[in-house]
Amino acid sequence: MNWPLEAFLSFLAAASFGVIFNTPRRTLLSCGLVGMTGWLIYRTGVIFLDDPVQATFAGAFGVALAAHLLAKKFKMPMIIFSVAGIIPLVPGSKAYNAMRNIVENNYLEAITFASEALMISGAVAMGLVFAEVLMQIVFKQMAKRVQKKIGMTQN
């Protein structure tokens, strides 16, 4: 596997999706970086965990974490950064293979691919949710600390 090439291609792909979704121009670079992060985590996960579902979960988690941090930095909504990064993780080829097998009347094989595609999309969703919950807890803790510092107490 050619790491620099894949990094470059995933960066380019995510930035292109940024153009299609019309993200603000000064965030295009960050969108590409988020996409690259997600894809590289996914590829590493496939090599070390040997399971596309877990690897996709890790990739989506990484994308959502990066998107949350960038959203704080740019003071912009989080979806601007996460949308383009999620696209490379969508199980397009599994869904395609499932359909191709249905068309060719190989229903048993189609079920294998379809359930894999379903599991992977579930992993994308779970990755997004876990990162969101984690960031909420972290941000709440940070806000509490700031409040204590300036002498405000909650309620």
Next chain:
Amino acid sequence: MTQIGETRRELALDCFLLAGKLLMENGAETYRVEDTMIRMAISQKMTDSHCFVTPTGLMFSPSDELATRFVRINSRRTDLERVALVNSVSRKLVAGELALAEAYEELKTIDRTNYMFNIWLQILAAATASGCFLILLGGNWSDLPFAFVFGGTGFIIVETILEKTRVKFFAEFVGALAIGVFALLAVYSGYGKNLDTIIIGSIMPLVPGLLITNAVRDLMAGHFVSGLSKGAEAFLTAFAIGAGIALVLSF
């Protein structure tokens, strides 16, 4: 005195509803739309306001004595630049940097201005993304020009039909069908090597990524009506693409 208060409250309501409509039309999550409207309302001393947002319309009830207002949302598309701009206007209004009238004027300007990238740049981006995905998913380098051209063509077809008919699923079906036919022709004529990777790479720009992300986030935030309807839209889009490709593969 009461007259001034009345017009000011009307202006405030117009302002919140325009902000909510702009956000919803351009692809923000439901919970962000509600959050933005309520925050803006609180900054204008309307503390007991309620709003209910669905992908097709939004309701806003400012308080007990004022009438509830309703706005219909007819078309939705993805324009994240507008989402970011409305978000920054609402931040400024809440922080007190903008007066209500100024914020309303700015929202109207955002509504009027076209922020989209040049259509040719978008097509180029779709083509580039298709080419990148072809290689990322393990395709041949010799297939790269096919994925590049077909991805761009599919995007042009979908955008053109969307402009003419407004039936989203038909547009995606025809786009996927065209991609499938072109890919099949390229492989049968002997120039393309791998049919599967060409098709997968080329249909990537049509994948409903924003809808999937938003549906999940809405469901998790407890907005079940919006989450389910956005999920249904994403599923239908995926189904339209799948049906277009399946039709080609069955020959």
